[in-house]
Amino acid sequence: MSDLEIIDCHNHILRTEDHSCDLYTNLLRFNAVAGLPDRPGFFGTPDEAERVMAATAIAHMNILMFTWSGIYWRQGQHLLPDEPAARAREAEELRARIVRRIQDNNTWALGQAAASPRLSCFVGVDPVLMDAGTLLAEVDSGIKRGALGVKHVPMNHGTEGDDPRMWPVYDYCAAAGIPILTQAAGFMTGHPRDYAKALADFPRLKLIFAHLGHDRSFGQGADAEVLELARAYPGVHTDVSLRLIEVADGHVSAPDMVAHLRTIGTDRVLFGSNWVISEYLWLRARPGVRPETSHDRLDKEIEVLKTLPLTDDERADLAGRNFRRLTGLGS
Template sequence: MTDLEIVDCHNHVLRSADHSCDLYSNLLRFSAAMGLPDRPEFFGTPEEAERVMDATGIAHMNILMFTWSGVYWRQGQNILPDESRARAAASEDLRQRIVRRIQDNNTWALEQVAGNPRLSCFVGIDPVLMDSETLLAEVENGLRRGALGVKHVPMNHSTEGDDPRLRPVLDYCASAGVPILTQAAGFMAGRPGRWAKPLADFPTLKLIFAHLGHDRTFGQGADAEVLELVRAYPNVHTDVSLRLIEVAEGHVSAEDMVAHLRKLGSDRVLFGSNWVISEYLWMRSRPGVAHPGSHDRLDREIEVLKTLPLTDDERTALAAGNFRRLTGLGR
């Protein structure tokens, strides 16, 4: 399908080279000691995102505005004073500064999408450092300014889906019909099964599990938990970010991938790439590559998207249609 429209629902476009280097060395902890460059050669900025879309044929990128606030909070504990009163005051100041960073990053993302019809965004939250009033205000402000949804990252702030601090956001989003995209994994925080009770309590919640569940054994564990919840709740979806490369590299056959996607339902799966983080992760799996490209892995994932033995209707839904329907993009 040479005219296939592709909407990438799962992107991490970054503010600047400095922002990208902080992700690379501080969040991912990449360095020369790992056989990698000390800093990346591409940065995932909006300007680079435009070039990548032009080069790959992607029509639209959805920014998941992720602030690694949990990393900042844990690092900040090391420089708090010893005396209890001073420590409490410094801790509160640190919390407020990190919350402001989340808000400022969301504001930046909203400004980018306001001026570029090829971009949309989900605003980021931290239910540990943000109280319920601040959480709801940030979500409401984001939606008022054009955000399409909310991004939740369990590995960052260690809040699983059943954490009570998330409930005000779940209640609001379920009532308002606003989707939440949550990082999922079978080997770290983000276990899909921990969403069973929240989904029972908020059955209309539009929830998107990233990475098909992201189990190390394809179709098992966390992947199977996502399948169970997709079958139980009509508004639960998932995306293929970080997973189509398994087909490209021969770890999962195209036939097995299609069989799994059809079990989930062709109307319940969204295309996503996790760019630009995915390209950095691929650098780690290919040590010694002197000049990695900014969309080397993405090129291979799109080739898999275009060649999986799906029907035309299934491919069209996966590539763009499901995300447009779920979020109202383009209405």
């Protein structure tokens, strides 16, 4: 299986060690009080991503440029003055600074993709802090500068997939054939079912639900919602980030995983790891155990990918061909 091309459609390469520590302590809220190190032992930077690709034989990584803008916005409310006019003025200044951070992060990710043929990116958006014109300008600019898609994170924005502020993005992406990869979950904001109206309004929309839907009960709840939407809308896809580890850990059998993937359609499932966040989440699951590398969990996921009882064509589709077909990578 040495010729199997593996493309990781879902990972979070971070700009610097400080950027990584902000994710670790601010987004994930990991710290010594939670029984975890105050700083991660690895940082998910581009140099480290190159080493991980070499160690795991991943051919290509797709950066999902996620700025946890909602957290920045909510935290900033505590610093605003009491006087109404001053509060409104400084709130607008804060909003503009956060939007600039989203734009700067997207520019950085696009630069990484332009500098390395082994990297690509989806640009991030925030439909709450960005108005419709800014949203469309950022998506359009990102695509023109080489982005392959758009990243949507409902839990960050506090919105669901049917929020009308996302309609301009859906319209643009459906018309241009640009995929949107959205965080999905059955236990927080990001329910797959709430995208049904968007899919009905934009039948050509290419929508990738992360984590197979991400329900705590495999195949149920949000997982079943993704399956139902895939049956109804040909543009619905999903990725296996955070889910192949369930097979590696013995929580889901390999035959059950394959049956679920085939029911969705193995031509509509993409390999993804959620690196480097996935490795941080594993630290929480193994308190006091230090990983040997920054890709312990990823190694297990790749082993599952290679050993699931799939046909050779199904495995090749899942590993990389579906991503190439969906995004046009290399065409």
